[in-house]
Amino acid sequence: MSSDQHPPRLDIDRILSDPGVRIVVCCGSGGVGKTTTAAALALRAAEQHGRRTVVLTIDPARRLAQSLGLTELDNTPRPVKGVGEGTDGSLHAMMLDMKRTFDEVVLAHTDPAKAAEIFANPFYQAMSSTFSGTQEYMAMEKLGHLHAQGEWDLIVVDTPPSRSALDFLDAPARLGRFLDGRMLRLLLAPARAGGRSVFGLVTASFGVFSRVVQKVLGAQLLTDLSGFVAALDSMFGGFRQRAEQTFQILQAPETAFLVVATPEKDAIREAAYFARRLGEERMPLAGLVVNRVHGTQVPQLSAEASLAAAAAFADAGEQAPTADALRIHAALAALADRERAVTAGFAAEFPEVATVSVTAQPADVHDIDGLRMIGSAISQP
């Protein structure tokens, strides 16, 4: 591939200012700066484009959370101070609390007595805070909820740090299926209905399995589970239905997915998985944000010439500060080259995906000014 083949430039401001775009989802592998990117985009949408914006973050760094006014885990959108004054825009921020979100879902769909019964169930307590996929599912629930409220022009979502980027898309369906409970009913059928099973499928091996599960997990768990299922019975359809609705919203043109990566092999590979998967799911991929990209400010000076000159100083026995500077420059130039090569791999596979690079900051960002800077860096490549 020739080096002058550039992917189209990702125009972030066009996305953030488009009234037709109501959801921006930032996804990508862990450690690539999703949370900071989501916060910076939301801030920019509020300040530069006058939009009533809410950012749903999963687990911000402590100092970033503080700068967003989220000093403790908080499940309701809070206004971010000092943002949007004198404009139509505003910024609210919230941090996902999956246990509380689950509680809210339960409260919204059942009467107080039943809700209390569910909350007291040990199985519910374990599941609402530790079930694999609960966080992803609850992020979707919260997104669906914020969307339905209609109070926001734009919702920016930071996705959970899944073991793989694809979990965010798979987990809701998985949990939805579980809560829909076909297998659950099958498992509990003998216990509940004394053989009066509605499924013709209860095979001999299933009987064995059910006994083994009883033995392995203990009868207590099945009793808890049974109570949980009975209490939740009326909500089963709701879970799957809402998961499907949110999935459809994510496929709609009002949603823009941004894949976030760093110019490193693993992150770019994960970004490629995600781009492929979004394509398969017909979800609108708006572009790729490559964070923490290094570049040299002296492109005219090659790494080789710099190192040769630095070596000459050393040979001459000189402790020249310039030699240090040249070595720093050479390392930076070499790093920039490597990063370009890694990113080019993505561009070769997805030539149509618009891309923007964000220059690495010497120190981490955790205040509103820092987020403003990131926002303008993303918008002016």
Added chain:
Amino acid sequence: MTRSAPTGRRADLWPARLHVVTGKGGTGKTTVAAALALALAAGGRRTLLVEVEGRQGVAQLFGTPPLPYEERRITAAAGGGEVRVLAIDAEEALLEYLEMFYRLGAAGRALRRLGAIDFATTIAPGLRDVLLTGKVKEATTRTSGGHRVYDAVVVDAPPTGRIGRFLNVTAETAKLAKVGPIKTQSDGVQALLRSPMTAVHVVTLLEEMPVQETVDAIDELNRLRIPVGHVIVNEAQTPLVAAGKVSQAELRRGLTAAGLPTDKATVTGLFAEVKNHLTRQELEDSLRGDLVELGRPVLELPLLSAGVDREGLDVLAAALLAAPTP
């Protein structure tokens, strides 16, 4: 019998038999785990590298097709050792477990088709972790003909955010099973994880978030009384500025002496690059200080400029063995 130098160093530096490698996502856990498995296999030993998250990171690292649930040799180590790798699948582990205790056989496979196994590993919070750590324990303690099958087992474990929950299987099973084989199994795993046979190593980068997560994870592990091994700083860069601060005038003089361009753009550009570098270096030094305060041995692995390939893993493995004993 005299011990060769590397073996002696290895025993001093890596006394545990079960090495659990965690760290924030993106810090290079899988790479470090693989390098550690190579290091501990050097000189004719045999290690097992275990993957528990179904990410197939090891396969990607070694450029092989996805790994099945079986222990297979993936590479040779320096001096004749070998590294085997096992990608544990929780469903397969449950089937194996059912087979072992209940002789379920074909019925088990039928259940799998029904989706029942997947169901069982997802409904019971913690069951998955009990099965995964149970398998790790089995491999760590397995013997054949009176000898340990593996000299060391290295686990590419879940990230810092989930490591406490992953390793503290007792707490999870206590919610589930008060008696029975699962309870017995998790008690056995707990005994191993809280013994000197185990060390949990935390991988970090010299960046704020990973260091913060390292601090939090070690705090959590201490509270759980699970032994912490090394703090491993991955992708560490050697400081490039020895001569201290540099002025633009100084740079111009130096560039002239070297016969390089001295135009304003070059001088201010270089100056800015040095300033950024110093800012970064200052931050890194302060983060190093935070890590040292944790009171665990800290060792640094170099940034591999060519990226991590098979040769790169050898470089890292050598660095893991050569690190000075604190």
